[in-house]
Amino acid sequence: MAKKITLPLTDEAIKDLKAGDSVLITGSMLTGRDAAHKRLFELIEKGEKLPVDLSGEVIYYVGPAPAKPGHAVGPAGPTSSYRMDKYTPALLDRGLKAMIGKGARSPEVIESMIKNGCVYFAAIGGAAALISQSIKKVETLAYEDLGTEAIYRFTVEDFPAIVAIDSMGNLAAPSLIKK
Amino acid sequence: MEIRSINAQTITQTVKKLYMDMNYFIGDDILSALKNAQQNESSSTGKAVLSTLIENNRIAARDEVAICQDTGMAVMFIEYGEKVVIENGSFEDAVQEGVRQAYIDGYLRKSVVDDPVFERINTKDNTPAIIYTTIVPGSKIKILAGCKGFGSENMSAVKMLTPSAGIEGVRKFILDTVRTAGPNPCPPIVVGVGIGGTFEKAAMLAKKATLRPIDTKNPDSRYAQLEDELLAGINKMGFGPAGLGGDNTALGVNIEYFPTHIAGMPVAVNICCHAARHKEAEI
Numbered sequence: 001m002a003k004k005i006t007l008p009l010t011d012e013a014i015k016d017l018k019a020g021d022s023v024l025i026t027g028s029m030l031t032g033r034d035a036a037h038k039r040l041f042e043l044i045e046k047g048e049k050l051p052v053d054l055s056g057e058v059i060y061y062v063g064p065a066p067a068k069p070g071h072a073v074g075p076a077g078p079t080s081s082y083r084m085d086k087y088t089p090a091l092l093d094r095g096l097k098a099m100i101g102k103g104a105r106s107p108e109v110i111e112s113m114i115k116n117g118c119v120y121f122a123a124i125g126g127a128a129a130l131i132s133q134s135i136k137k138v139e140t141l142a143y144e145d146l147g148t149e150a151i152y153r154f155t156v157e158d159f160p161a162i163v164a165i166d167s168m169g170n171l172a173a174p175s176l177i178k179k
Numbered sequence: 180m181e182i183r184s185i186n187a188q189t190i191t192q193t194v195k196k197l198y199m200d201m202n203y204f205i206g207d208d209i210l211s212a213l214k215n216a217q218q219n220e221s222s223s224t225g226k227a228v229l230s231t232l233i234e235n236n237r238i239a240a241r242d243e244v245a246i247c248q249d250t251g252m253a254v255m256f257i258e259y260g261e262k263v264v265i266e267n268g269s270f271e272d273a274v275q276e277g278v279r280q281a282y283i284d285g286y287l288r289k290s291v292v293d294d295p296v297f298e299r300i301n302t303k304d305n306t307p308a309i310i311y312t313t314i315v316p317g318s319k320i321k322i323l324a325g326c327k328g329f330g331s332e333n334m335s336a337v338k339m340l341t342p343s344a345g346i347e348g349v350r351k352f353i354l355d356t357v358r359t360a361g362p363n364p365c366p367p368i369v370v371g372v373g374i375g376g377t378f379e380k381a382a383m384l385a386k387k388a389t390l391r392p393i394d395t396k397n398p399d400s401r402y403a404q405l406e407d408e409l410l411a412g413i414n415k416m417g418f419g420p421a422g423l424g425g426d427n428t429a430l431g432v433n434i435e436y437f438p439t440h441i442a443g444m445p446v447a448v449n450i451c452c453h454a455a456r457h458k459e460a461e462i
């Protein structure tokens with residue numbers, strides 16, 4: 001049975017999530033992938049203000065396809081998380097609480113997750129049409145020029161995911177740590 | 180010699196339809212492999228993931244939306260009959276225009292950037308497509324089309340093995356590549372293998388292998404057997420559906436081979452995800 005969770009996530013709720021749990025997520029989350037991460041990271045390195053406040057947020061690694069008329073969003077499944085690994089610890093230090101993506105994470109990311117009390121969810125790669133049905137509203141927050149790679153705010157209802165790495169660093173499957 | 184004229188518009192329309200259809204409607208080969216996998220999967224998470232993927236394919240076909248948001252880079256292998264002349268345009272432009280229209284009118288994601296290293300500006304219509312054309316006898320045009328997502332493309336590899344590596348070396352390189360890819364390329368995957376030729380020929384064969392339906396076998400029984408062995412070996416790795424553990428890491432392994440040099444044995448492994456989109460048309 002999937003556990004229903006709502007955003008924003010409290011520290012208590014994060015502690016309750018165990019690797020392997022199936023969840024249905026309701027609430028609002030940020031999106032961002034390669035290009036947006038690069039920009040955020042460069043601003044953090046320069047000590048400049050970010051265009052979005054990361055504290056308490058969940059970020060979904062996704063670059064949606066265009067929406068058909070009458071649809072809130074186009075197909076929107078997860079992209080590979082390891083490409084964000086280089087930038088992730090800096091974002092977690094800025095208060096980001098959870099990430100949604102697919103595939104393995106680096107030991108550095110997992111260490112930073114434990115330190116900051118964060119959770120990493122896996123969405124099912126390639127299940128983009130199905131996942132998009134749980135996304136009810138989309139607003140552009142920053143980096144509109146990046147098109148599909150911009151930072152959006154998604155309002156979701158019962159978004160399906162699995163706790164891939166929990167806040168203690170436990171893995172849902174051994175291959176989720178990048179060797 | 181009898182010449183056949185084909186209107187550029189016909190080519191554009193054919194390519195457009197191929198790309199829209201392949202992105203909305205998963206092939207029967209993949210769908211039945213997913214259903215089989217769902218039946219025999221022993222991990223309960225794996226079973227649930229496979230059911231989700233089957234349901235995803237149903238929703239995509241019902242709503243005519245893309246199966247996966249990464250609608251890939253377009254790649255085509257085209258056999259061009261030497262008796263064909265193109266009217267009202269050029270062949271290359273007509274094919275590219277078909278891709279452009281499919282991605283714009285079909286609500287498919289535009290994922291191509293103009294230069295790989297510097298500005299990386301999106302071309303906004305998913306062109307250029309990569310087109311490999313061979314001239315063949317006859318008066319037809321045959322298009323084998325695929326779109327390749329990069330989650331799995333990034334996990335692919337080529338190695339210049341030498342003859343002494345033998346079949347053991349080939350096996351090891353293929354399995355190592357799949358093991359390194361692990362959970363990232365959206366398992367259950369389809370593995371395309373190209374063996375022989377030159378450096379680039381092996382890679383092209385591997386790509387072409389990913390476009391062959393997975394319910395077919397290499398006609399040479401030795402290679403067909405290698406396909407079976409590799410599939411069994413990969414499915415013992417345990418990555419499972421979505422990389423969350425289970426018996427189904429791959430749905431199929433397709434091998435294509437070609438003559439090679441006395442000193443060489445190039446091997447290329449092109450990894451493709453379960454959204455293995457490919458379609459053929461003949462004009």
Ligand code: SF4
Pocket residue numbers: 077078079125126127247248249250327328329330331364365452453454
């Ligand atoms: S690897 Fe395939 S299924 Fe996964 S996100 Fe990329 S295109 Fe989609």
